[in-house]
Amino acid sequence: MSLRDHLRELRRRLLIAALGVVAGAVAGFFLYDWVVTALAEPVMSYVDAEDRRLVGLTFNTVGQPLDLLIRMSLFVGIIVSSPIWLYQLWAFIMPGLKKTEKRYALAFIAASVPLFLGGILLAYWILPRAIHFFFGLNPEGTSNLIALDIYFTFVLHLFLACGAAMVIPVILVGINMMGLVSGKQVLKSWRGVVMGIAVVSALAAPGGEAITMFFIMAPLTLLFAVAIVMCLLNDRRRDKREAREREELLGATPVE
Structure with missing residues (x-):
């Protein structure tokens, strides 16, 4: 495919993914009250054993309820439509793969959706523990009255970051199959990646709880x-195939 064809294909895939998110956002509109109640529950049910401080979520502007409705609907749309936009991502990558590699790519498509949803569930498990830790840092006699837009920005970032973190390794294998990065290059970066995972896990495990950090890391x-x-296995398979193709080509070349 030419560059223009690639860009045209990318535009088509992005359009389909966007339509999927919009359709999911319509479902999110009807689930709005239930989703907000579930995500606000760690704050609203917070009880300090030593001090029953004032805790709550508030709207700071007149138009904030509408803004929150739109944002939460889009958030639900991203989650609900994850099979659609994850498929579009792989569908854009697959034309650059060999026929044998496309079989593996289909398996990665099937793995991406549960991994993304698993990251969302992991974030939901982290959320109440994070709230309990941060609220525990309050000086005595203070309250936690949080603007809803600030709170849900924190929640959405946490959820999407965990979901993306679970899918990135699958995408990495897809990029390797396209020949853009080798397994050895990925292996060389393991120290930095593990360090990054440890830092993210420590930040997502407030209070420095070792068991919580372990379950995340x-x-x-x-x-x-x-x-x-x-990636390493795919590199070996690709090297063997290329070596075999070279041998067949040399064998088919007439000797003068």
């Missing part, structure tokens, strides 16, 4: 390790 590290192994 373990699946991310395991996924990265699996991605490295698959």
